[in-house]
Amino acid sequence: MARKNSNREKNTAPFPAFENQARAPTTQPLTPFKRLLKRLSEAYGPSGSEEGVRELVRDEIKQLADQVRVDAFGNLIAQRRGSGSRRKKIMLSAHLDEIGVMVSFIDTRGYARFGTLGAVKPLTLLGARVQFENGAVGIIGRQAQGAARTEIDMEALFIDVSGAPTAIQVGDSACFAREFLEAGDFLIGKALGARAGCAILIETMRRLKKSPHDIFCVFTVQQQVGARGAGAAAFAIQPDVAFVLDAASASDMPGAPAQGIALGKGPAIKFQDEGALTSARAREMLLEAARQTRVPYQLDVTPRAMGDTLPIQAAREGVPTAALALPMRYLNTASEMAHSRDAQDAIELCVMLLQRPV
Amino acid sequence: MSGLSELLTKFSQTHGTSGYEDNVRALVVREFKKLVDEIEITPLGSVIGIRRARPSPKSSRRAETSRLLVEAHMDEIGLLVTGIEDGFVRFDEIGHFDPRVLPSQNVLVHGRKTLPGVIGSRPPHVLSAADRKKSLALRELFIDVGMSDARVRELVRVGDFITIDRNVIALQNDFVAGKAFDDRSSLVALLEFLRLVQRVNHAWDVYAVANVNEEDSATYVGALTSTFRIRPHMAICLDVTHAQQPGLHDDAAPTTGAGPCIARGANVHPRVFEKLRAAAARATLPHQITVYGGDTETNAWLMQVAGEGVPTGLVEIPLRYMHTSVETIHLADVTHTAELLGALLQTLTADDAKDLQGERFVRAESKRARAKPKRVVRTPARGKKLKRK
Incomplete structure (x- = not known):
């Protein structure tokens, strides 16, 4: 018998050293990836009204996929066929909507x-x-x-x-309404948690030259209001394994829990999402890809935030699902903050993940 | 009852929390191999043991054999490593413990090696008067494995799981106490049921399922997906329920040793409840009735809504001190649960499935509606398949 509603206490251990102080905004022109991130971050798209940002993503992804469609719920699904003889259906998802x-x-x-x-x-x-x-x-x-x-x-x-x-x-x-900002190595903007996942997914497809697998990139809707879109997409696709790209709350700030993840130390491999433990098999694939690319990564156990993991995992006969997250400060504010190196590492990791045989 | 008690001991002392069921799964597969015709493992890791129907020679042949699903969850509540401080292990919970029962427990930290550890706390001598009155919160607790910080970091990583290390104790009068009786006692009842029907004719296929991920967050993802895969005509969930104990004198609470509890309420299909009660009455088995207005907080809650919906029943073993390391049950309740399931299976005829599948009304003059509905073709099951030799 399970029990609901744990009265979990807030961890208020002393804060760790405050590294990586934000530097003044740079004036150099943005790289193509950051330009994409800027457009996505500044786009309008609260839950239920994702059409504008979906069209932005569709324009980017359509040259990178064999087929692009929007399902009845509003999820954008881009598909690329693989060449391998033992190919699997791999689903990667990021959510379009913001609070x-x-x-x-x-x-x-x-x-x-x-x-x-x-x-x-x-x-x-x-x-x-x-x-x-x-x-x-x-x-x-x-x-x-x-x-x-x-x-x-x-x-x-x-x-x-x-x-x-x-x-x-x-x-x-x-x-x-908030302008995107680059400050040293840091990226700051509204909806960055959501849209950085989308940008990482698009950039991964751009860099991925060849994969043995059938890849389904899903840009889901209505994640912020209860992860409502992802399940419908997973039900239709029936993937063999799925990975969710999202943000994870960092704790390298004054007064935050001592155990936790920090900006600039690599993307986070999540063990838990709201209502879900990520699947060990899928998590192992992420770890293996991280080891092969030698990018730094962090393990994220504590925070339980809303995520698309559960509805994908629970689709049909079950889908092994893991989550890769970009460490982020000030989540759900107008100034969400991430580290650009973490984003690059996440892209590298995802490219490796999709190239490897399963 | 010694065979049963041995099996329960083996299952209770195997370690596997939600999301980390490997050890228990291996044990389940080993036990299933003796009792079922086929074994499948679902993408999320639940084990399905299929015992095909053994219809009596007289019975008429049917195109499709009906499927009875009986399940128990194989995961247990536990802990998860969140960090290492000076060689001491900090942790979060998987499922829900009462943090007050954790200090002074023996644990196993399942890192690169399995390390015995203890949950430490400050001695009473050094506590202030105010602190003595307080209980400890989860974040204040830590595990001592007796190693240097460097060595612990070599062997233990964030995300490794931890379980309580506790052997089963035989109390007097067939009472036993131990960890993870929620829900391994039901798992043992499920195996005992399979053993009982080995030499019996039955018209339905039996799908015995050991499910993953019941204790974490009450999302029941293991049971939901394995039930979707099987598409059973009837499903029975086996779990444990709170029995009478000091401090819990609810008149409605069942008693240990007085038989399994047949649940009734919105989560239970009325005809499944009736069939269970009739089977118990016919076999003169002791049983009790538990009542739930809505959510039963068991796998049954989502099994009921899997796929097109499944007529679901719930049978519970009464248990004292749930979610502690001394969960206490009466062995006879386990045996009687198995016997109740055996009695149910033997009463099931091919017509019973039709009775449970809902109805369809067609207006006489409507030609289009009179056309036969397309037969749903079942997609072939994926995942590992082990044929019985």
């Missing part, structure tokens, strides 16, 4: 109330600019709650769209 807010009520002056899409915290919303699909921009303000209040209730927040009150309707969604 956001959805308008539930607009008053006559242009103040909108909203609900949340995904793990949006009220603290990170205060003063934020949000953008709608049609380009309209709103500011998140907070109503007076009495001077003594130090906590912020989601109910006390509103979107100020008084500049263009007719531009939005009830049911419209918005995401953070």
Whole structure:
């Protein structure tokens, strides 16, 4: 008999040394990979409204695949046939959607109330600019709650769209409006956790010249609101093995748990995702690929974040599924931060993973 | 009962948490080989043992033999290495322990070598008055394996699993106590059931399944996917349930030694419940009834919704002190569970499957609807297949 709802305590061990201080933004032109990442990061695409970012990805992936399709749920599936005699069906997935807010009520002056899409915290919303699909921009303000209040209730927040009150309707969604930034080796932007996975997947396909396997790149929708898209894709594809590309919360910050992963030390191979232990067999394939490429990697056991692992693993008769994650600071804020070397290492690892026989 | 007790001891003392079931799987395959016709292992690692129907010579032949699935989960709760500090191992949990029962336990750290260890804590002498009243949280606990930091780092890695090291103790009056009786006691009942039906005619194929990943996060991914693969006409989940004990005087709670519990509620198909109860009554087996409004917190919860939906039943062995290293059961409850399953299998006729598969109504004048539905062709099963020699 299993038990739900563990009352897990927060680990508040002393923080480790704070390395890799962010340097001032560089002015050099971005590399092609970073240009792609910039476009993806700045694109609009909260859960349920992924069409814009999906088209961006489709444009990139279509020259790299034999066949590209969008399924009934909205997942983008790019397929490349392999040449091996003992080829397997390998599925790699990254999610398109980002966290956001959805308008539930607009008053006559242009103040909108909203609900949340995904793990949006009220603290990170205060003063934020949000953008709608049609380009309209709103500011998140907070109503007076009495001077003594130090906590912020989601109910006390509103979107100020008084500049263009007719531009939005009830049911419209918005995401953070924030420019992508390169600071030294660090990459900073909104939705970076989601879109870095997409960029790594696209870049992997660009660099992968030949593979013995049939490869299915899946860009899933509605991950932030309960990992709802990935299962449908896995059910249709019936892969032999699957890998999820995602972000993992780093803990190389003041006050964070001592045991954990850091930026710049390689991509993280995850042992757990929300509701799922990754499959040992698939995890072993990642480890083997990492050993062959000699890229550094980290093992991530503690954080349990929302992820596409469970619905893929649970599809049909079961799919061995593992997850490779880009270490990331400040997840689910407007300034998610990653290390560019980790992204390059992840690409190298994925290319090796797909070249090897299974 | 000594054979049964030996088998339970063997299973209880084999180590395998959710996601790390290799040792238990090997043992299950070894035991299944003596009792079933075919063995399959699913992509996620669950073991399926198939005993084909042995219809009595008089019975009429059918195009498709009905499938009865009986399952228990083979994983146990355990711990997971999260870091090494000065040679001491820090850990998180797989499944849910009460952290208060962990200090002073013997454990095995399954690294490159299997290392015996103990969960240490600060001695009472050095505790402040306030600390003495507090229980320890998981993050405050650590494992001592008696090695230098460098040597531990050589042998143990983040992500290795840890289990409680505890031998089974025989108490008086056929009570036994040990670790992982959740759900290895059901696994033993499943094997005992297969042994009982070795020389018996039965009209249904039996799919005996040892499932992975029940204890982690209550997502039941092992049972969901193996049930999808088998597409059974009826499924029975075997698990354990809380029995009466000091501090738990719920009138509705079952008693150890008074027979297996047949569950009833939204998670259980009413006809499967009736068949189980009728089988118990006909064979005059002791049994109890447990009631669940909704989620039973067992594999049955997702087996019921696998594929097109599966008529599912749940039979539970009453157990005291769940999710501790001294889970306590009465051996007769295991035997009676096996006998109940045997009795059920023998009552199942070919017509019973039809009774459970739902119904279809067609409007008389509708030509298109009268056309026969296409036969669903079953995709060939993948995964390893071991034929019985």
